[in-house]
Amino acid sequence: MLDLTEEITEPSSIHITDEDQRRAGDIFLDYNVFTKPVYETPKKPQPKHTGIRNVMITSALPYVNNVPHLGNMIGSTLSASVFALYCDLAGYNVLSICGTDEYGTATEAKAVSENMTPRQICDKFHKLHCDIYKWFQIEFDYFGRTTTDQHTEIVQELFKRLWDKGFITEDSVEQLYCEKCPKFLADRFVEGVCPLCKYDDARGDQCDKCGRLMNAVELIEPRCKICCQRPVVRSSRHLFLDLPKIESKLNTFVEQRINDSSCIWTSNACTISNSWLRDGLKPRCITRDLHWGVPVPLEAYKDKVFYVWFDAPIGYISITANYTKHWKEWWQPSDDNEIELFQFMAKDNVPFHAIVFPSCLLAADAGYTLVKHLLSTEYMNYENTKFSKSRGIGVFGDDAMKSGVISDVWRFYLLYRRPESQDSAFIWDDFMLVNNSELLNNLGNFVNRSLSFVSRFFNSIIPSITKLEPVDTEFLARINKLFATYMRNMELCHLRDAIRNVLTIARLGNGYFQANQPWVAVKKPETKQRSGVVISVAANVACLLGAMIYPYMPTIGKQIWIEQCDLPESQMSFVQIIKNEFTVKRLFPDGHRIGKPVPLFRKIDPDEIKRLSQVYSGSSASSVTNGNEPK
Missing domain, CATH: 2.170.220.10 (Methionyl-trna Synthetase; domain 2)
Known part of the structure; x- marks a missing residue:
């Protein structure tokens, strides 16, 4: 695991030593193939006891009653999915869980407005969520739902334990x-x-x-x-979670997490948690006079259900249980089996994940896995206003699907503007600018020119390398520094900063290509070999970028690595680079033939942006979202 306390190197302050260059050159020239191990049997994920890092990732459960918009996805589902893909590349044993949150007032209200039953509403919108996430390539090991028998059973069992231990009042x-x-x-x-x-x-x-x-x-x-x-x-008579009774234990837990350098709690998560604790906790009502919810298992309260924010976080556990029989090994692990729980959400969900849910698990005193890393974003706005599911303001998931712009570009832009430390905004003109400058002219240009040069001048065979010049080793040493920075940013869940590390490497690659002018050297017999070295180095870095961009843009990453570089997916891994202390190795064996280079991105012009901003600004979502039902 990386040292998360180490200072992150900014590109502008990269200092390269002679030893950095020597090491970069030696390891780059020493090719050895690496295939990432497979840690789990499909459908039967189990934590490992052999020193492998066990990472469990959850996204805040999207409420089922509406179409998710871009602002919903960036803070939770998209960010969690990106981090899960990164963890797989890093060689961790990963379990990623999400699902639709389906009980509560909003579903009942939506059912009334659409003249449907709550179950029909849930089925309709669960499928819609699944379709949207599939298009966006937002994938989890299991995407479930809370309206299951397993969920009811686990919620009621946890409640009974709290009741028996005296943590429920009336x-x-x-x-x-x-x-x-x-x-x-x-x-x-x-x-x-x-x-x-x-x-x-x-x-x-x-x-x-x-x-x-x-x-x-x-x-x-x-x-x-x-x-x-x-x-x-x-x-009306109701049940309350006695938060004051568990407050001291919770306070200790939160303080330990915030002050532990191995734990990642975002700044707003710390601020919000401390604010709640500073003001003092009060008993919190956990029941509602509704029909659509988990029934309260007490005779005196048989006409009531649990409040959605009591049962919804327990959905992480029940969804895991619906996925695997080994769920208790993740949620109630043995002492020799450490589970790192990463939870992604927007800042409005922090009180429930930092205060209410941990309070329930601590009070239950049953060895539950508690959140170690609480990753909450600020808000992403839409142009000069806010996204609103209820009012149809902003770009919704189904709008993006019909836009004609590939999902990888949508993903990239949202993550490029991810509101990590302050609010950000989706702006159409900026969407066009970022696509054209960063993707088309920077990343896409470097990958395409590097691989196209191999195809055109070397018959698609990666030129062999026997000697590197100082300009090459300096370039590789800078790549190593930036790759290490990328890894630290990913480990810290600074997803926006890490994506900028990728783009900086692409810019350095374009500069390296331009400075060495291989198109000139390749035309002269005495310098053609030198041209081959430059192109081989550039092509290897282009291939590395395919792996680095993969968590953000899965299709593009695979196009670079598998289709254009013609390397097996099993070799797309950071494990060997980590073992080499973040020194990039050569990815192509001698004599390797690449696939066919094709442009990765297309230009988006102002007319297209004008059309998109007029057509896909929430109008289609407005017809779906009747009333004010956001979670």
Whole structure:
């Protein structure tokens, strides 16, 4: 594992020593084939006990009631998928889990608005989520759902353990009740004016504008979302998670995680967690007066279900259980089997993953795996406003599928603008600029010119190398430094910074190509061999870029490595480079014949961007998203 405390080298400050150059040249010339090991049997993933790093990755479960937009995907599903692909290249034993969160008020409200049953809504949108993620190449070992018998069983068992250990209390709660419907209005069935920012359409559990969490009775001028009538206040008996009782233990856990240099908690995760703990925890209601949810297994509460934010995080466990019979080895491991849990989300999900869910697992005292790395992003906005599933503002997943732009380019741009430390924005003109400058003219240009030169002047055979000049070893030494920086950024889940390391290597490659002018040297007998050395070095770096870009752009990465370089997928690995202390080795054997080089990217022109911005700015999603049902 990399030392995460080591300072990350910025490209502008790379210092190359004579020893760096000597080592770069020696290891590059010493070719040896490497095939990455296979650590698990398909469909039966188990943690390993032989020193292999066991990494479990979860994405915040997307709520099933709507079409995911680009802002949803970048903070959770896309980022988690990228990191999982990287971990595979790094040789870790990886289990990646996600699925649709399907219970709760929003699903009931959506079912009412579309005149369908909650189950029909879940089936419809679960398939839509699967289709969108498949197109975006967002893949997990298993993408499940929370409306399963296994989920109900695990949620109820965990609740019973909390109940038996005295971490559940009972109390009466004042709730809004619609006399016309007639029913208690849980969360998303009521809207009104936010008492803090005075936003007109705040929901019964949270204000979309200022982000404040609240109880529905706090709303000013509340209205029933079904009939628009003003509800009355009535009392209802509910169950609460006694957070104050576990607060000391939770405080110790959070403090240890934040202060442990081997743990990665993003800045906003630390700030939000500390804010909740500093203000003091209060008992949190975990039941709702609904029909669509996990039933409470107590006779006195048989007409209630669990609040979605109590049962949803437990979905990580139940989805794993639906995937493999070895689920307890991941979630309740033995002492000799360390599991590193990485959890990806946007910052609004931090309280539930840093406070509520760990509190449940700590209180249960059953040896559950707790989050070690909590990776939360800021928000990605759309142009000069916010993405909104409910109002159809922004580019939605199904819009991107119909855009005519390949999914790898969408993935790249979202990750290039990933809101790691501050809010970012999807901007159409910037989308065009980044595609044309970074992908077409930089990365694509370097890969294509390197491999095309091999094809044109060397009959598609990678030229052999017996000697490197100082200009070559200096170039390779810089690549090694940047590759090590890329690896550290990936280990720290700085996905945006790592993608810039890839682009910097491509720029250095173009500069190396330009400075050595192999197109001139190849035409003279006395310098053709030198031309071959330059091209061989460039082609090897181009191939390396295929592996480095693969987590971000899976299709492009495979096109470079498998189709154009004609290397087996089993050799696409960082393991040997890691063993060589991040010194890049030669990837092509002597006499290797490459495949056919073809351009990787196409230019996007202003007319196309104008058309896309007019057609795919949420209009199609608006027809799908009736009402205000975001999670």
